[in-house]
Amino acid sequence: GESVGLHLPTLSVQEGDNSIINCAYSNSASDYFIWYKQESGKGPQFIIDIRSNMDKRQGQRVTVLLNKTVKHLSLQIAATQPGDSAVYFCAEIPSGGYNKLIFGAGTRLAVHP
Amino acid sequence: ETGVTQSPTHLIKTRGQQVTLRCSSQSGHNTVSWYQQALGQGPQFIFQYYREEENGRGNFPPRFSGLQFPNYSSELNVNALELDDSALYLCASSLNGRGQGGGYTFGSGTRLTVV
Numbered sequence: 611g612e613s614v615g616l617h618l619p620t621l622s623v624q625e626g627d628n629s630i631i632n633c634a635y636s637n638s639a640s641d642y643f644i645w646y647k648q649e650s651g652k653g654p655q656f657i658i659d660i661r662s663n664m665d666k667r668q669g670q671r672v673t674v675l676l677n678k679t680v681k682h683l684s685l686q687i688a689a690t691q692p693g694d695s696a697v698y699f700c701a702e703i704p705s706g707g708y709n710k711l712i713f714g715a716g717t718r719l720a721v722h723p
Numbered sequence: 724e725t726g727v728t729q730s731p732t733h734l735i736k737t738r739g740q741q742v743t744l745r746c747s748s749q750s751g752h753n754t755v756s757w758y759q760q761a762l763g764q765g766p767q768f769i770f771q772y773y774r775e776e777e778n779g780r781g782n783f784p785p786r787f788s789g790l791q792f793p794n795y796s797s798e799l800n801v802n803a804l805e806l807d808d809s810a811l812y813l814c815a816s817s818l819n820g821r822g823q824g825g826g827y828t829f830g831s832g833t834r835l836t837v838v
Contacts, residue, residue: 618763642823653727653813653829654766661823699765708779709822710756711815713765 618697620718629687629721633700633714636681640702643676644711645685649696657685657698662705687719695721725750727816727830735836736804742835744799746814749828754820755797757789758813760832766813772797773820801835809837 623629635643641662646654660667660674660683667674673686683700700714728747736742748755754773758766768781772791786802795816801808811834815827 644822652831653815655829656825656827659823659825701765703822708771708773709817709820709826710768710771710779710781711758711766711822711827712768713758716763716765 618716618718620720622720622722623690625690625692625721625723627690629685629690629694629719631685631687631698631717631719633683633685633717634681635683635700635702635712635714637702637704637712638678638681639705640712641705642703643674643683644701644703645672645674645683646699646701646713647694647696648699648716654699654701690719690721692721692723695719727814727828729812729814729830729833731833732831733834733836735838738804738806738837740804741800741802742804744801744812744814744833744835746797746799746816746830748795748797748814748816752816752818752828753795754817755791755795756815756817756820756827757797757799758815759783760811760813762810769799771820778820804837806837809835811835 644659645657658669699716701711756771757769760766771779775791791797811832813832814830
C-alpha cells in the first residue's frame with residue numbers, strides 16, 4: 611500500500627518495550643489535543659485525546675501527557691506490539707468556532723520483533 | 724453501521740484538468756471535513772460542510788470547492804489542477820463537527836496524482 615511517512619522521523623523499538631512519541635504544538639489557545647495513528651493506505655485513526663485543562667490521561671496501553679508551559683504533547687505506548695507500527699500524528703482543535711484539526715508533522719514508529 | 728467511504732481510491736489527472744472526489748459520511752454524522760495530505764506530511768484542513776453549508780475553510784484557493792448533499796455525503800472539486808495538488812485527500816465525518824473523543828471518522832482517502 612501507499613507509504614504515508616516516507617520522510618518522517620522514525621522511532622525504532624523492540625517488541626515489548628515502551629514507546630514515547632513526542633510532539634510540539636503551536637496554538638496555546640487549543641481546547642483539545644488528539645493522537646492519531648495512520649497505517650499505510652488508511653486514514654488517521656483516533657487513539658486518545660486530552661482536554662487542555664488536564665496534564666495526563668490514560669487509556670488502554672496508552673498515556674498522553676500535556677505540558678502547556680512548553681507546548682509539548684507526548685504519547686506513551688506500553689508493551690509495544692508489531693501492530694503498533696504506523697505513523698503517529700498529534701493534532702489540536704483550536705478553541706472557538708467550528709472544530710477543525712491542525713495536525714503536527716508525524717512520527718513513524720517501527721516495531722521490531 | 725458503515726464507516727466513511729471515499730471514491731475513487733486512486734486517480735491520475737493532467738495539469739489544468741478538473742477533478743471531483745466523493746465521500747459518503749458515516750451513518751448518523753451530519754458534518755464532513757476535507758483534508759489534503761502531501762507525502763510525508765500531516766493532513767491540512769481544506770474546508771468543512773455542516774447541513775449543506777460551508778462553515779469553515781483553511782488556507783486553500785477558491786479553485787478548491789465543495790458540496791454537501793441532503794444525505795450528508797460530500798464532494799470536493801478542484802479546478803485547474805496543478806502539480807502540487809498531488810496528494811492524498813481525506814474526508815472525515817462527525818456529528819455536529821465534534822472532533823473530541825474520537826468524534827471524527829476518517830475515510831481511507833483518494834490518492835490524486837497530477838502529471
